[in-house]
Each structure stands twice: as structure tokens, then as C-alpha cells.
Amino acid sequence: MESLISIECFVRSAEAGSFAAAARRLGLTPAAVSKNVARLENNLGVRLFQRSTRSLALTESGERFLDEAGGGLASLQSAIANLASADGQPSGMLKVSMGLVFGRDYILPLLGDFLDRYPAIRPDWHFDNHQVDLIAEGFDAAIGGGFELPPGVVARKLCPAHLVLLASPAYLEARPALRYPSDLPSHDGIRIRSPQTGRVRPWPLTNRQQAQAPIALKERMTFSDPEAACVAALMGLGVTLVSMQHAVPYLESGRLVRVLPDWYVDAGNTALYYAAQKLLPAKTRVFIEYVIEHFRSQGLERKFSAI
Structure with missing residues (x-):
């Protein structure tokens, strides 16, 4: 089972278009976000992003995974956030x-x-x-x-x-x-x-x-x-x-x-x-x-x- 943080790093990176922007939102370093995404790709056995020095683009597998995982992540985060103190x-x-x-x-x-x-x-x-x-x-x-x-x-x-x-x-x-x-x-x-x-x-x-x-x-x-x-x-x-x-x-x-x-x-x-x-x-x-x-x-x- 993939960890929530690895999936969130992937989703936020896809939304923001870069590991650095995702890191600012998540309160992590860009290196940590990149490492979590790489770990997710390794565990899934597919490449989710095409990387270059200037851009970050979803692969076809990445687009499909974002469509299927993004909504579930939002629901799970909402459920966690809605837990009463x-x-x-x-x-x-x-x-x-x-x-x-x-x-x-x-x-x-x-x-x-x-x-x-x-x-x-x-x-x-x-x-x-x-x-x-x-x-x-x-x-x-x-x-x-x-x-x-x-x-x-x-x-x-x-x-x-x-x-x-x-x-x-x-x-x-x-x-x-x-x-x-x-x-x-x-x-x-x-x-x-x-x-x-x-x-x-x-x-x-x-x-x-x-x-x-x-x-x-x-x-x-x-x-x-x-x-x-x-x-x-x-x-x-x-x-x-x-x-x-x-x-x-x-x-x-x-x-x-x-x-x-x-x-x-x-x-x-x-x-x-x-x-x-x-x-x-x-x-x-x-x-x-x-x-x-x-x-x-x-x-x-x-x-x-x-x-």
C-alpha cells in the first residue's frame, strides 16, 4: 500500500507543475518531494512524470493515475481534516x-x-x-x-x-x-x-x-x-x-x-x-x-x- 505522503507529493506536483511549488505547499523540501514521487514510481513500476531541467510533465500513465487518485486523495484528506479535536x-x-x-x-x-x-x-x-x-x-x-x-x-x-x-x-x-x-x-x-x-x-x-x-x-x-x-x-x-x-x-x-x-x-x-x-x-x-x-x-x- 502506497503511503499518503507519496501520493500527495505526486498529486500536488502534478497540480503545481513543479516539485518546488509542491514543496512550498506541503512544507517539505523539493528534494523530499522528488524522492517521494520517485519512490511511488518505483513501487508502481511506471514513470508518472517526464522530467527535464525546466519542466515537469505527466506521462500517459501519470495522467491516468492523477484522474483516479486525485479525487480519492481529496476525500481522504477531507475526512482527516474533519476529524474533531x-x-x-x-x-x-x-x-x-x-x-x-x-x-x-x-x-x-x-x-x-x-x-x-x-x-x-x-x-x-x-x-x-x-x-x-x-x-x-x-x-x-x-x-x-x-x-x-x-x-x-x-x-x-x-x-x-x-x-x-x-x-x-x-x-x-x-x-x-x-x-x-x-x-x-x-x-x-x-x-x-x-x-x-x-x-x-x-x-x-x-x-x-x-x-x-x-x-x-x-x-x-x-x-x-x-x-x-x-x-x-x-x-x-x-x-x-x-x-x-x-x-x-x-x-x-x-x-x-x-x-x-x-x-x-x-x-x-x-x-x-x-x-x-x-x-x-x-x-x-x-x-x-x-x-x-x-x-x-x-x-x-x-x-x-x-x-
């Missing part, structure tokens, strides 16, 4: 990725009550504004939006991903009136680069009637951080475009106001996403349900809508 609670390390501000302002405040309910779960939360590869990087779940989900990943909607134009009252008082999207070219723009592409996305503005218009601001400055863009807007340096999650505190305090309040950018949804599998580990399942229920009970879906 000594006090009957879901347990284990919960590795989650989320945006810095969104995670700090709306997810981190839930941690105390969550741990009161599930004390055997150990959070390992990563606050970063880029899309992660759940499988290759070993995340249990992630929170984000504005991108296409890769195969094998499912999402649960938390709230709309709407973006709005903001400026300080002082800036607007001192500049030409802004009543229509066609007025934007006469105003300074504080733009934000996409963490995925490094470029400013050419978002179109939309209104309730589904008409569209370009965001034709003069690009006065460009930042990589939406919080920095809001601070620059507070300084009266121009008009910025940020998500409603970033905008809400400034709008509620009156420090910034919406520009063209009938117009917004629809970037889809902010969602909790995780690997598709029949049996989610208990730690992942209770986290997903807890966050979704909090967003529902607190009315955050409505709060983050620009409509």
Missing part, C-alpha cells in the same frame, strides 16, 4: 488570503467571536491585494473579486464590487463643476494600478439606466494603494476611483464625497472562494458560513452597493 470542535490551521484594508476593516473584527466558537482553529491570514493560487500556494480560502475564477475554484458572493469616484469638498469647490462624465477631462485624476497587471484598468462608468461613459480624468498621479489614493484626495489633489469598501468610512464621515453620484463602476462581486471538492474541511466550512452570515446579518451587501 478533543473538545468536538473543527480544528487545524486556516490559511486565508484577503485584501489589506478589506481584511483589516471587515474580516479581522470577526476573529474574536469566531475563535470563541472554534478555539481549536489556528488562523494563518495573509493580507495582500493580489489574487492567489489556492492550490499551488496551499490556501484554504481567499476573499477578493474583479477577476475570473480559475478551474476547480468556486465562489460565494459576499457583496457587490462597486467602485465610485471621490473627491474632497474643498477640491470640488475650487474647480469647474462636475455634473456629467463629459466634465471629467478638466479634472485631475488620482488613479490606482491593478495589483494583477500593474496597469490602470480602463473601467467604464455605468448608471442605473445601464448607460456607459469613459473615466476620462487627466492622469495627475498613479498609486498602487487605494488608501493612499484616498489620502491624496483628502489633500485636495484630485478625483480618485476606489471600491465602496474603501469609500464607506470617508463618505460616512463627510471627509470625501461622491463625484457623479449617479454613476459607478460595476466590477462584479467580492466573494469568498475556495477549492471545489465534495467534502470541505470543517475548519474551512465553518469559516465560510460564519463570514457569509455576518455579511448578511449586518447588511453589508447593501452598504457596499453604489446603487
Whole structure:
């Protein structure tokens, strides 16, 4: 009978495309992963990978074995992960990725009550504004939006991903009136680069009637951080475009106001996403349900809508 670790090293290497990436996910060295795969190949009497100095490709036997073994491994790992801890609670390390501000302002405040309910779960939360590869990087779940989900990943909607134009009252008082999207070219723009592409996305503005218009601001400055863009807007340096999650505190305090309040950018949804599998580990399942229920009970879906 082959050992679970040898089969897991094979499956993760096939998913990630390299022993090094599989090793990072498994917490092993690349040499250990390679050795486990070689041991599996020797015991099975077949070559599972074609190896070169630059690539790792499945053989025909490897593809067949992955199809047959991958699902069984996921089910077995889920069964192991779902074993209760000594006090009957879901347990284990919960590795989650989320945006810095969104995670700090709306997810981190839930941690105390969550741990009161599930004390055997150990959070390992990563606050970063880029899309992660759940499988290759070993995340249990992630929170984000504005991108296409890769195969094998499912999402649960938390709230709309709407973006709005903001400026300080002082800036607007001192500049030409802004009543229509066609007025934007006469105003300074504080733009934000996409963490995925490094470029400013050419978002179109939309209104309730589904008409569209370009965001034709003069690009006065460009930042990589939406919080920095809001601070620059507070300084009266121009008009910025940020998500409603970033905008809400400034709008509620009156420090910034919406520009063209009938117009917004629809970037889809902010969602909790995780690997598709029949049996989610208990730690992942209770986290997903807890966050979704909090967003529902607190009315955050409505709060983050620009409509």
C-alpha cells in the first residue's frame, strides 16, 4: 500500500507543475518531494512524470493515475481534516488570503467571536491585494473579486464590487463643476494600478439606466494603494476611483464625497472562494458560513452597493 505522503507529493506536483511549488505547499523540501514521487514510481513500476531541467510533465500513465487518485486523495484528506479535536470542535490551521484594508476593516473584527466558537482553529491570514493560487500556494480560502475564477475554484458572493469616484469638498469647490462624465477631462485624476497587471484598468462608468461613459480624468498621479489614493484626495489633489469598501468610512464621515453620484463602476462581486471538492474541511466550512452570515446579518451587501 502506497503511503499518503507519496501520493500527495505526486498529486500536488502534478497540480503545481513543479516539485518546488509542491514543496512550498506541503512544507517539505523539493528534494523530499522528488524522492517521494520517485519512490511511488518505483513501487508502481511506471514513470508518472517526464522530467527535464525546466519542466515537469505527466506521462500517459501519470495522467491516468492523477484522474483516479486525485479525487480519492481529496476525500481522504477531507475526512482527516474533519476529524474533531478533543473538545468536538473543527480544528487545524486556516490559511486565508484577503485584501489589506478589506481584511483589516471587515474580516479581522470577526476573529474574536469566531475563535470563541472554534478555539481549536489556528488562523494563518495573509493580507495582500493580489489574487492567489489556492492550490499551488496551499490556501484554504481567499476573499477578493474583479477577476475570473480559475478551474476547480468556486465562489460565494459576499457583496457587490462597486467602485465610485471621490473627491474632497474643498477640491470640488475650487474647480469647474462636475455634473456629467463629459466634465471629467478638466479634472485631475488620482488613479490606482491593478495589483494583477500593474496597469490602470480602463473601467467604464455605468448608471442605473445601464448607460456607459469613459473615466476620462487627466492622469495627475498613479498609486498602487487605494488608501493612499484616498489620502491624496483628502489633500485636495484630485478625483480618485476606489471600491465602496474603501469609500464607506470617508463618505460616512463627510471627509470625501461622491463625484457623479449617479454613476459607478460595476466590477462584479467580492466573494469568498475556495477549492471545489465534495467534502470541505470543517475548519474551512465553518469559516465560510460564519463570514457569509455576518455579511448578511449586518447588511453589508447593501452598504457596499453604489446603487
